[in-house]
Amino acid sequence: MKGVVFTEFFELVETTFGEDVLDDIIDKADLDSEGAYTAVGKYDHDDMVKLVEALSAEINVPVPELIETYGKYLFGRFVVIYPGFFDGVSSTFSFLSRIDNHIHVEVKKLYPDAELPVFDAIINGPKMTMTYDSKRPFGYLAKGLINGCIEHFGETIEIIRADISTDMTSATFELEAR
Incomplete structure (x- = not known):
């Protein structure tokens, strides 16, 4: 999955919920990359799933709705x-x-x-x-x-x-x- 999908997700989370929530979901998602993505890189889509699941737990909104x-x-x-x-x-x-x-x-x-x-x-x-x-x-x-x-x-x-x-x-x- 292209990195732009991750960098834009981070931008949305930070803008909507704040930097602390973004940091929390990165920590809770337990990512191999530790949340370091570049727009042109290629990454495992499972990382996005983990991030969305962590955000869902953090803000109590169902995963399908968030996606x-x-x-x-x-x-x-x-x-x-x-x-x-x-x-x-x-x-x-x-x-x-x-x-x-x-x-x-x-x-x-x-x-x-x-x-x-x-x-x-x-x-x-x-x-x-x-x-x-x-x-x-x-x-x-x-x-x-x-x-x-x-x-x-x-x-x-x-x-x-x-x-x-x-x-x-x-x-x-x-x-x-x-």
Whole structure:
């Protein structure tokens, strides 16, 4: 998992809950890295799971809710960090349908060792079906990213999420524009 996911998570935690909470969850997560991440490094996704579980215990918010909230935040950060990905895109469906064939191709150019999830998107009028498939258990992160995309484009779209796997590595998202 790319380090930018960790550094942005730390930024969110510190900004929202304070430096003491960030230090506490790093200590409680018992990380091999001791919480030292660089944006361009590559790290084990289990570290993120440990960090989110530690934050959940610290602030008494369920893990899925935290991961989804982080996904929404992360999308907003991607808009700032990678503005070129949004050039010429004017809607949620347009952006989401470009993830695998455009955005992930560009990400691979920047980070050749990145192990990216697969997002298969099918648009049918005011509806879109997205399938998320990954080696990592971040279906809720995907939903948060989708919600962040919807918010970014200022649209009203309902999302229904259904798990394909029990370990959160695969899910479908039914999106319907309102």
